[in-house]
Amino acid sequence: METLSVLASEPRVVDRRQLLSRITIFEGLRPAELDRLLEITATRRLRARQVLFRKGDPGKQLFGVMRGRLRVSAADADGKEVVFAFLDPGEVIGEIALLDSNARSATVEAIEPSELLTLHRRDLIPFLEQHPKVAIQLAAVLAGRLRRLDELVEDMAFLTVPGRLAKKLLTLVEVYGRETPDGIRIDRKLPQHELGELVGVTRESINKQLRAWVDRGIVSVDRGFITIHKEHELASSAHLLLT
Numbered sequence: 001m002e003t004l005s006v007l008a009s010e011p012r013v014v015d016r017r018q019l020l021s022r023i024t025i026f027e028g029l030r031p032a033e034l035d036r037l038l039e040i041t042a043t044r045r046l047r048a049r050q051v052l053f054r055k056g057d058p059g060k061q062l063f064g065v066m067r068g069r070l071r072v073s074a075a076d077a078d079g080k081e082v083v084f085a086f087l088d089p090g091e092v093i094g095e096i097a098l099l100d101s102n103a104r105s106a107t108v109e110a111i112e113p114s115e116l117l118t119l120h121r122r123d124l125i126p127f128l129e130q131h132p133k134v135a136i137q138l139a140a141v142l143a144g145r146l147r148r149l150d151e152l153v154e155d156m157a158f159l160t161v162p163g164r165l166a167k168k169l170l171t172l173v174e175v176y177g178r179e180t181p182d183g184i185r186i187d188r189k190l191p192q193h194e195l196g197e198l199v200g201v202t203r204e205s206i207n208k209q210l211r212a213w214v215d216r217g218i219v220s221v222d223r224g225f226i227t228i229h230k231e232h233e234l235a236s237s238a239h240l241l242l243t
Helices: 016-022 033-038 120-128 132-158 161-176 193-197 203-215 232-235
Strands: 042-046 051-053 061-075 082-089 107-118 179-180 183-186 219-222 227-228
Touching: 016 033, 016 061, 033 042, 042 061, 051 183, 061 179, 082 193, 107 120, 120 132, 132 179, 161 179, 161 183, 161 193, 161 203, 161 232, 203 219, 227 232
Parallel strands: none
Antiparallel strands: 042 107, 051 107, 061 082, 061 107, 179 183, 183 227, 219 227
């Protein structure tokens, strides 16, 4: 999987400069260096349901979401589709291609009309040669990506459905959580079918588990937004004890 979350917010529109300045591998660049990077970027538009690239396609570009929403997925060894992530404005995909230009490791398609920032490997390599710190940061990002992929495989193999769902919600809290008088609200709309795809179960299973947690006062659901009222109990479901 080649995804990197860089902003925590509701779907919206971000411009190219804002997006570049918040990508982890480009943090710390001076304004003049950021301007140079902007000169070698372009934009691309996708229709709803249009595929950006498929698993196995040549990988030579990084993409950043400026508007819209995308879905990242791949088939497992049994041919079952596994959804890795949904990408909102401010998120990035394709960092691995900037290093090796090998085949894509996942399929990405637009869920709704989208506009993307694009950065081609042939343009970025000379920039990396002049800015070795950026190359080091890119390597660190990819190492973290590998660790998260290993964790995903372990979760699918060893955690129950409530455990996987609880762990996913707690992960989303880290990125999108906002303290409210009632608890921690995940400021990202989470349709149940998308949660099911992320966890690897049916929408019906997600609905059943959420209702059970709502009845126990652990979470509440309001028009697709989830608020966590008892974080410790949710963590226990994921076999993660908070200290």
